[in-house]
Amino acid sequence: MPQATSLFTDIESSVVGTSAVVVYSPAGKKRNRFPEGVVEIYASEAEARTHADPDNGRHAAIASGPSRSSEGFKLFYLVRWLE
Numbered sequence: 001m002p003q004a005t006s007l008f009t010d011i012e013s014s015v016v017g018t019s020a021v022v023v024y025s026p027a028g029k030k031r032n033r034f035p036e037g038v039v040e041i042y043a044s045e046a047e048a049r050t051h052a053d054p055d056n057g058r059h060a061a062i063a064s065g066p067s068r069s070s071e072g073f074k075l076f077y078l079v080r081w082l083e
Helices: 046-049
Strands: 018-024 033-035 039-042 059-069 076-080
Touching: 018 046, 018 076, 039 046, 039 059, 046 059
Parallel strands: none
Antiparallel strands: 018 039, 018 059, 033 076, 059 076
């Protein structure tokens, strides 16, 4: 049986994936989950780093999602920051 490489990754499912993203978080890196409206998905970690702008609240990260919350929102969950 295959093993998952992350708490938020189900390698047997294509519903929720892990991606390189840029998160708009003007308050900094204090949160671990983000609504889909503040997350931009990129093809690679390098591309996410290129589009990051920490001075303006745009932080590169690896995140899992989107996953629907119990309230009906689509959320991304932080795996790790790239900066």
